[in-house]
Amino acid sequence: MLAPLPNLQHRPSVLACDTSQQACSVALALSDGTIIERLEETGRGHTEKLPLMIADILTSSGVSLKDIGRLGVTIGPGTFAGVRVGLAAMRAIRISYRLPIYSITTTHALALPLQQMPGVNEGRQSIVAIDARRGELYCQIFDAQGIPISDAMAHTPEALVEIIEEQGITRANTIGSGAEILAAQMRRVELTRLEIPFWPQAGLIADWVAHQKALEENTPPPEPLYLRPPDAALPSASSYLTRQEG
Numbered sequence: 001m002l003a004p005l006p007n008l009q010h011r012p013s014v015l016a017c018d019t020s021q022q023a024c025s026v027a028l029a030l031s032d033g034t035i036i037e038r039l040e041e042t043g044r045g046h047t048e049k050l051p052l053m054i055a056d057i058l059t060s061s062g063v064s065l066k067d068i069g070r071l072g073v074t075i076g077p078g079t080f081a082g083v084r085v086g087l088a089a090m091r092a093i094r095i096s097y098r099l100p101i102y103s104i105t106t107t108h109a110l111a112l113p114l115q116q117m118p119g120v121n122e123g124r125q126s127i128v129a130i131d132a133r134r135g136e137l138y139c140q141i142f143d144a145q146g147i148p149i150s151d152a153m154a155h156t157p158e159a160l161v162e163i164i165e166e167q168g169i170t171r172a173n174t175i176g177s178g179a180e181i182l183a184a185q186m187r188r189v190e191l192t193r194l195e196i197p198f199w200p201q202a203g204l205i206a207d208w209v210a211h212q213k214a215l216e217e218n219t220p221p222p223e224p225l226y227l228r229p230p231d232a233a234l235p236s237a238s239s240y241l242t243r244q245e246g
Helices: 046-061 080-097 106-116 157-166 179-185 202-210 237-245
Strands: 014-018 024-029 035-040 070-074 101-104 125-131 137-142 153-155 171-175 190-193
Touching: 014 046, 014 080, 014 202, 024 046, 024 202, 035 046, 035 202, 046 080, 070 080, 070 202, 080 101, 101 106, 101 202, 106 125, 106 137, 106 171, 106 202, 125 179, 137 157, 137 179, 153 157, 157 179, 171 179, 179 190
Parallel strands: 014 070, 070 101, 125 171, 171 190
Antiparallel strands: 014 024, 024 035, 125 137, 137 153
16 A cells, blocks of 8 residues: 655645557546546557547546646656657646656556555565567566666666676566566576566556655756667768768
């Protein structure tokens, strides 16, 4: 069970979203604890989907952006374009309505269900592993309570195995689209795969935001967390000139 809100007289209403992976998720956490959520596995098209989903969830709930107290968003790691879509939308709302934004890594967002699964860990750490393609995993390690004990990182499965073994972990849960890839490389650590959705759930993010301490007024807006360059390289100036001359 989540702890009561610290130093707050009432629970703030929160609008949260995630567009960092292959799904688009939007949620509204109301002041009475009700959570309304929308999630679509889009693959692509976050730019078109997100504004429509935000408008739909506000209209159907009868809530205006003027009623929102906080914003929540994932900052990556994830797809280059997807991370930017969610951040751009939340930052635009932040400016228009002077709202604080609470950011969370994609890997941490995937681990949030652990806090609602008492007893499942049995003292085990949990490892979120996302298939980042190109032979790498995005990953982050959490304690038995779902609290991060490492930064989000990008490694080959082999390098991640070394990191896990160096920390003395002998049993761990695994979460995410890269869990099977990691398990195939592991030899000395007992891994248990948890059946948790591959995509961050905006409803859990909104609830997590509602339980955070108030941000200072001068807190800067979050920036995207990129652990490696984008998969698609931008054309160089020389190649552009070559095409023009041809």
